[in-house]
Amino acid sequence: MRIFDPHIHMTSRTTADYRAMYDAGVRALVEPAFWLGQPRTSVGSFRDYFDGLVGWERFRAAQFGIRHHCTIALNPKEANDPRLAGVLDILPRYLAKDGVVAVGEVGFDSRTSEEEKAFRHQLELAREFGLPVLVHTPHRDKVEGTRHTLRLIAESGIAPEMVLVDHLNESTVEMVLDSGCVLGFSIYPDTKMSPDRMVRILSEHGLDRMVVNSAADWGHSDPLTTLYTGQKMLAAGFTADDVDRVLWRNPVEFYGRSGRLLLEDATGSGTAPATFSGNSILRGERPEQASETDPDAGTAAGPKTQGPEGGAA
16 A cells, blocks of 8 residues: 555654654655644744755655655644734745645634635735645634635636645535535544545545545644555455555645656665755664774664664664
8 A cells, every 4th residue: 555645744743653654655745834833923933944844854754765745835823923924925935946746734724814815825826836725624613614715716716626625524525526626634533534434435425536634743643544544445345446546646646736746765766865954863873883983882772773675764
């Protein structure tokens, strides 16, 4: 089973998660810019965060054989903070970078006028840069929030196949199907969508334009829920090709419209550098390095860890 996770917040995850994801079949992912759980207080905080998404996190994923892409945006929640209005001015710099495959997450949190203003502005940026759009639907009053979202998308003139409307559930499937947009479902341990519910939706509505993600972040979440959904699909009678379509081909088709996807082996042909800005994921010397100056160091330190395919972690 090969997996492309189209929405996962790896900045919040550990290297152990990367290793488990690789073992589960994850070979590529998209990390959307989002709210970090604590309010940011300046445009500079976003600049550093965006730099991390297009730099360090891409490097970190490659050490575990996973291709990392991201989306860039001012998220809906923080669009309400007047201190952060200048974030909209720095977005063009990042939307032009390699590895940025969409504008997102944009949309609504509380459906305020400031959120709508930022949403409209970023839809225009997506048109300007020819990029897809990843849309966050509100967790409160989801039905009306999704209707509002779809109205703004239609008014923007963006082709619906360039828009992925995410965090959907049973109450919003039909309207997004009718809109022509791509449908995104976040599979969570307790909230949003479960693997069993997702399988029922796929059984009722088919596989066309259906995208499944883990959206794993700093809350109670699990980066392997894409795998669990694939397993539930197989148990329910879907074929391996059906699973591949939902977990790989559908998200690849959507983000491929950016023209920026990189899907070859992240560790092959020397494409995974050992360091980024002079830093590696190692926290100290390897045992064999230490033993060059201290014959006893290797014994005390224990064996080095191994990355995917036996590569050094």
